[in-house]
Amino acid sequence: MAEVVSHYDASAPTYTEQYNESTILTAPDYPSSLFRLRKVKKRVSELGLSSMYELGIGDGSPLAALGEMGLKVAGSDLSESMLTVARAQFESKGLDPSALTWGDIQDRSTLEEAIATGPYDGVMALGVLPHVRNEVDVIANMSAFVGSGGSLFLHFRNSLLSLFSFNRLTMEFIQDELLRDAPAKIKDAVREGLESRLAMDLPPKRDWDVNGPAYDEILSKFHNPFELSDLVREAGFSDVRFHWYNYHPTPPMLAGAIGQDFRVAAVDMEADESWRGMFMCSSGVIEATKN
Numbered sequence: 001m002a003e004v005v006s007h008y009d010a011s012a013p014t015y016t017e018q019y020n021e022s023t024i025l026t027a028p029d030y031p032s033s034l035f036r037l038r039k040v041k042k043r044v045s046e047l048g049l050s051s052m053y054e055l056g057i058g059d060g061s062p063l064a065a066l067g068e069m070g071l072k073v074a075g076s077d078l079s080e081s082m083l084t085v086a087r088a089q090f091e092s093k094g095l096d097p098s099a100l101t102w103g104d105i106q107d108r109s110t111l112e113e114a115i116a117t118g119p120y121d122g123v124m125a126l127g128v129l130p131h132v133r134n135e136v137d138v139i140a141n142m143s144a145f146v147g148s149g150g151s152l153f154l155h156f157r158n159s160l161l162s163l164f165s166f167n168r169l170t171m172e173f174i175q176d177e178l179l180r181d182a183p184a185k186i187k188d189a190v191r192e193g194l195e196s197r198l199a200m201d202l203p204p205k206r207d208w209d210v211n212g213p214a215y216d217e218i219l220s221k222f223h224n225p226f227e228l229s230d231l232v233r234e235a236g237f238s239d240v241r242f243h244w245y246n247y248h249p250t251p252p253m254l255a256g257a258i259g260q261d262f263r264v265a266a267v268d269m270e271a272d273e274s275w276r277g278m279f280m281c282s283s284g285v286i287e288a289t290k291n
């Protein structure tokens with residue numbers, strides 16, 4: 001976990017830039033978190049939630065936005081640098097910085113005091129699941145913050161985008177997931193037949209990171225939405241639904257050739273709430289209701 005903390009400690013000073021509404025079309029990195037926040041805000045308001053606890057608050061932008069909508073908000077994070085930025089943001093927006101504490105989503109003993117401030121109407125973890133070892137523990141820890149009828153919002157990196165990317169990740173998904181139980185002969189034949197047709201040198205490793213370990217060098221897992229939603233149901237939730245974001249209007253390898261039109265088309269697609277997101281989006285948020 002030390003590497004995850006180092007990565008986010010190093011990202012903290014510039015993290016808030018991705019929530020800048022005025023640079024959606026011009027920011028060098030696609031502002032995917034901003035679209036995630038829009039979808040969460042929409043659902044929070046449709047559900048009429050009046051309180052929210054967040055695990056992995058980052059710079060505090062999403063939680064502060066919910067606080068500004070009038071919700072009682074509180075949260076925690078593993079990175080002290082992120083907490084410092086988040087507390088400053090809370091203070092500047094007239095919200096209570098003492099509601100933000102240190103905690104590890106994977107370790108219930110670090111969360112007991114925060115759990116005692118609940119129950120909350122909703123609990124969320126956005127951008128955190130890629131970095132955890134044990135999903136079952138994490139969902140159980142999140143569940144402790146809400147009572148029956150409470151809402152869960154859990155972000156994940158979508159492994160099914162690999163079926164639209166035609167690259168190394170496609171090969172890995174086919175070999176390790178679709179053909180998991182197939183005889184070696186079949187797997188070998190598929191590997192041989194597809195290797196020259198897929199862009200096996202893609203995706204490149206992310207190198208935008210600041211003075212810390214890069215995102216692709218820390219634990220940053222993908223999740224299969226079918227498997228993850230089963231875990232959520234097994235943890236005592238129902239009414240599971242998906243919210244997709246970070247649309248890829250073309251396979252990602254073609255984005256460079258398309259240039260700005262790719263960004264414009266992606267932004268337009270973020271309003272799409274159909275099944276397409278399951279294959280065209282690199283991220284999703286599972287929403288569910290506690291039984």
Ligand SMILES: C[S@@+](CC[C@H](N)C(=O)[O-])C[C@H]1O[C@@H](n2cnc3c(N)ncnc32)[C@H](O)[C@@H]1O
Nearest residue numbers: 008056057058077078079082104105126127131
């Ligand atoms: C991608 S950022 C997302 C921040 C914020 N939720 C947002 O949507 O902008 C992930 C955050 O999770 C935190 N984090 C990573 N692992 C964690 C853990 N085990 N427990 C609590 N927070 C964690 C990181 O320090 C970082 O601030």
